[in-house]
Amino acid sequence: MRVVIQRAKSAQVEISNEVCGEIQQGVVVLLGIEHDDSQVDVEWLCRKVANLRIFDDEAGVMNLSLTDISGEALVISQFTLHASTKKGNRPSYIKAARPEISEPLYENFIATLNSHLSAPCQTGKFGADMQVSLINDGPVTIVIDSKNKE
Secondary structure, eight states: OEEEEEEEEEEEEEETTEEEEEESSEEEEEEEOBTTOOHHHHHHHHHHHHHOOOEEOTTSOEEEOTTTTTOEEEEEEOGGGGOBOSSSSSOBOTTBOOHHHHHHHHHHHHHHHHHHOSSOOEEOOTTOOOEEEEEEEEEEEEEEETTBOO
16 A cells, blocks of 8 residues: 655645545645555554654654644645556556455545544545545655555
8 A cells, every 4th residue: 555645735636627526734645555455454554544653743843743733634636656567657557456345445545534633524436537636744745555564
């Protein structure tokens, strides 16, 4: 399971020109799920997202977490995070989990992250064509992979 976390001053997701999820200060979480991901990956990543110290304290040092600031999260499913570009110029998505595996894990990710945060996660719609916009704060963008814990 892989996430791209972007610290945001605000963000929203639209489907067919209709806003379906919107946050103020917090994070946008792009979530990619592989075939062999499980609830163990969900729980580990949700703890990381909620507790990652990427927000400034009063001294301007990144020392506060999403939970510390009572920030919001916008979670977007994104199978393209598992693109392989090893051969040719057309990405292969063979490592991305099929919807019957990834959709329940996506829903579990949202529920688990909700249990760590004071405000409910905002989301897009699994499998939909979405337009995501954000004001990236910093910019701060972090990639975390549950199979490659760096």
